[in-house]
Amino acid sequence: MAQRGRSRARANSTKSAVSSAVAAGDANPFGGINEDDVRTFATSYLGEVPELAAPEFSIALESVARAVAARMDHDDYAADEKRLAFFIITDRARVLGERIGAIGEPIVDNGSKRLCGCVLVTGATCRSGYGSDLSGKTTGELFAEVISKGVGNEIALVFDPNATEDELRYYPKGVASPDIVQRFSFRTMTFTMSMLDSVLKRLHEESLLTPDAAKGLDIWEQSKKYRPIKDAEARLQGLTRLTLSVAFDRKLFSVWWEVPGTQGRCDLFITSRDANSAGKLTAHAVLELKVLRSYSAGGARVAKKVNADAVKKGVAQARGYRIDKNALNAMLCCYDMREPSQSDGDKCFNPVRTTATKHAVHLRSYRLYGSPNDLRIDRMAS
Amino acid sequence: MADSTSLGPGEYADRWRLILLLDACEAANLCPIPLARIHALAFLSNVLAPVWSTRSYDGKILKRRGGPFYPELQAQLDRLVGLGFVTISNLSHTEENGQWTLAGSFALNEDLTRPVLSLADVFTDEQITREFFRRLTYATSRLTRSLESVVEFDATWSDNRTGEGDVVDFAEWRRANYSAFTANFFEKLTTTGSQKTAGDKLQMYMLLLDRRREGSAKIGGVNGATRSIARPS
Numbered sequence A: 001m002a003q004r005g006r007s008r009a010r011a012n013s014t015k016s017a018v019s020s021a022v023a024a025g026d027a028n029p030f031g032g033i034n035e036d037d038v039r040t041f042a043t044s045y046l047g048e049v050p051e052l053a054a055p056e057f058s059i060a061l062e063s064v065a066r067a068v069a070a071r072m073d074h075d076d077y078a079a080d081e082k083r084l085a086f087f088i089i090t091d092r093a094r095v096l097g098e099r100i101g102a103i104g105e106p107i108v109d110n111g112s113k114r115l116c117g118c119v120l121v122t123g124a125t126c127r128s129g130y131g132s133d134l135s136g137k138t139t140g141e142l143f144a145e146v147i148s149k150g151v152g153n154e155i156a157l158v159f160d161p162n163a164t165e166d167e168l169r170y171y172p173k174g175v176a177s178p179d180i181v182q183r184f185s186f187r188t189m190t191f192t193m194s195m196l197d198s199v200l201k202r203l204h205e206e207s208l209l210t211p212d213a214a215k216g217l218d219i220w221e222q223s224k225k226y227r228p229i230k231d232a233e234a235r236l237q238g239l240t241r242l243t244l245s246v247a248f249d250r251k252l253f254s255v256w257w258e259v260p261g262t263q264g265r266c267d268l269f270i271t272s273r274d275a276n277s278a279g280k281l282t283a284h285a286v287l288e289l290k291v292l293r294s295y296s297a298g299g300a301r302v303a304k305k306v307n308a309d310a311v312k313k314g315v316a317q318a319r320g321y322r323i324d325k326n327a328l329n330a331m332l333c334c335y336d337m338r339e340p341s342q343s344d345g346d347k348c349f350n351p352v353r354t355t356a357t358k359h360a361v362h363l364r365s366y367r368l369y370g371s372p373n374d375l376r377i378d379r380m381a382s
Numbered sequence B: 001m002a003d004s005t006s007l008g009p010g011e012y013a014d015r016w017r018l019i020l021l022l023d024a025c026e027a028a029n030l031c032p033i034p035l036a037r038i039h040a041l042a043f044l045s046n047v048l049a050p051v052w053s054t055r056s057y058d059g060k061i062l063k064r065r066g067g068p069f070y071p072e073l074q075a076q077l078d079r080l081v082g083l084g085f086v087t088i089s090n091l092s093h094t095e096e097n098g099q100w101t102l103a104g105s106f107a108l109n110e111d112l113t114r115p116v117l118s119l120a121d122v123f124t125d126e127q128i129t130r131e132f133f134r135r136l137t138y139a140t141s142r143l144t145r146s147l148e149s150v151v152e153f154d155a156t157w158s159d160n161r162t163g164e165g166d167v168v169d170f171a172e173w174r175r176a177n178y179s180a181f182t183a184n185f186f187e188k189l190t191t192t193g194s195q196k197t198a199g200d201k202l203q204m205y206m207l208l209l210d211r212r213r214e215g216s217a218k219i220g221g222v223n224g225a226t227r228s229i230a231r232p233s
Helices: A002-018 A035-045 A056-072 A075-079 A093-099 A139-151 A193-208 A232-247 A304-325 A345-358 A372-381 B009-027 B035-052 B071-083 B110-120 B124-141 B147-153 B178-189 B195-219
Strands: A085-089 A103-105 A118-122 A129-133 A156-159 A167-171 A182-185 A220-222 A253-261 A264-273 A281-293 A329-337 A361-367 B060-062 B086-096 B099-108 B167-169
Touching (some): A035 B195, A093 B009, A193 A232, A232 A264, A232 A329, A281 A304, A304 A329, A304 A345, A345 A361, B009 B099, B009 B124, B035 B071, B035 B099, B035 B124, B035 B178, B035 B195, B071 B099, B124 B195, B178 B195
Parallel strands (some): A085 A118
Antiparallel strands (some): A118 A129, A264 A281, B086 B099
16 A cells, blocks of 8 residues: 555656646645745745755855855954865765764854864865864965875865965866866955956856866757757856855845846846945846857757847846846846857947947857867967 | 565665665765654655655655654665664664664765665666755755754645644645645746756745744744744844
8 A cells, every 4th residue: 555655646746746736726725834924035035045956066166155254254264374275075075074084063154163274075065064174384285185185086175365366266176186277256345347357257268168167067958069058048147146146245245146127037136235334235237148049959040130139138138127226237248159150259249239338238248169179269260 | 785676666765765865965964864854854855856846755644743754764764774774873762652763863884875876876767866855955954953843844744734643645645735836936936947946946945944943943833933034134
C-alpha cells in the first residue's frame, strides 16, 4: 500500500508541477498562511532576495562579499592584520576542512570572525565553515601556504585588504592556478556613472567576452554557431545584478530587479540610502538589458529588424523607467551575441542615438564572442 | 549498495533520497545534521518539489506534535548507518509508540557515497533532484531559526483544517499542497517564467516561514505570527 501510495504521489506531483498544487474551489489555498501576509512579505522582499537558481559560484561570490563586508564594518576590523583572506568554496566543507585540520566555525558571516590571514573552507552560502590561521606574511607566502595545505586546486575567492580598490578575486581552478582569475569590484561607497561603467566593463571582459570566460554561466546553447540560450537575457540580468550587488556597498546601496512600475518592469534599479538623511532614497540608475541575436536557441535565424526593434524598445523602456522611478540616470545595455558578419558594434545604436540623447539614456554595447578565434580575428582587424 | 537486490522500489527510493538529501546538507555545510532536521527537510522537499518542477516522494504525512517524521525513511536511514554509508554522532535512542529509533546527528561517509553520487549524476531525474535538494538546503542555511522549528509554520503543515493525529494528504488523493501554491504565488508578484525563478521562490518561501517563526517567537504561538511579519532593518 505504501508503495502504491508513493507512486501515486509521484504521478500526482508531476501533474501538479504543471497544473495547480491546490484543487479548484479550495476556500483557503494558502493553508495555514494568511494571503495578505504573503502579499505584504512578497512586496517587502521583491527584488532583494538572492537568486538561488544562479550558478553556485554566483551564490558564493555574493555570500563571501557579504561576510567580508560584515567583518569590515565590525569594530575589531581595524586591528586585523591586513593579510589575504582565502575562501575555499566546496560542496564538502566538512570533509575538506577536517582533512586540513581546520576548526569548525559555526558563524562566519556576521562580522565577528576575523577573516584576514585565514583560509576558510566553506560552502556556497558561506554561513559557516572550517577555518585555519595562516602564518605567511607576503602574498606569495600565503598562496604557497594554502597550496601546501592541499587545497590549491579547489575553487577559491580571495580578498586582499591591501588592494587600492576593494575587490574579490575568483580563482575557478584554485590558487595553484593564479593566472586564471576573475576580479569583482567590491564595496564601492559612492555611485558614479564611470564607476558603473567600470564594473560593467570588468564583468564583460572577465566573465562574458568568450565562452571560456563565461564558462559556468550557460548563456550559450551553441556558442560556435552563435546560438544563445532562450533566456540569455534573464541569465545576464541575474549576473549583472549579482555583480552590482557585490560592487556597491550593501549597507548603502540596493540593487533591485524586475521592479514593477506604471510602465512595466524595470530590469535593474540601483538606489542608495542617504546616511545623513534618515530614510531618504536616491534613485541612481535604471538599467534595461537586451540581447541581440543572429539565431534563436533552436537555430532559427533572427531577422535584423527584430534586433533593431529591441534596441528601439530598450531606449523607450529605459526612458520610461527613469521617469517612473525618478532615477538620475538610465542605461540601455545591449549584449551583442550575433555572429561576426552581423555584429556592428555601437552602430546598432545609430537609429536611436538622437532619441537616447534627448531622453538622457546612456547606450552601451558589449560584444560576446562565440569563440576565442573570433575575438582574435576582431582584435587583429581593429 | 550492498543489499539493494532485496529492496523494494520504495526502500530503494528512500535510500536514494536520503543520500541526495545528505549530499545537499553537506554542500550547505549543515552536517552533521540532527534527526528532526532531516525529517523536516524531507517534508519540505516533498511539498516544495512542484516548485522545482520535480516529483514529491511522499504525498502524505501523519501530523505529529513533534513535527514531520517519516517512519519508512527513518528505517532506511538506520539501515544506511548500519551499512556504513551514513555516519552518526551524538548518538542516542528515542522511543515512540513502542518503536526504538537511532537519534543523533548524521553525515555522509564520503568514501562510500562518492561512487553512488557519481552514479546519480548519470540520470537526469536524479540530477534534477540533487540540484533541487541543494538549493533547498542553501535556502535552509540562511534561516535564522532551526529548520525543525520553522517547518511548523509551513503553509501545508500549519493548516488548521488538519489536526494532530490526522493525515496531511497534500498530493496523494487530494490536491492540497498549500506550500507549493504559496511559493508559486510569488511568481505572480515577481516575474514570469517558473523555471528561471524557481530558486527565488524557494528562497522567498523559506524566508517567509522564517519571518513567521520569528514573529511567533516575539508574541507567542503559530496563530499570532501572521500579523508579525516585518522586514528587518
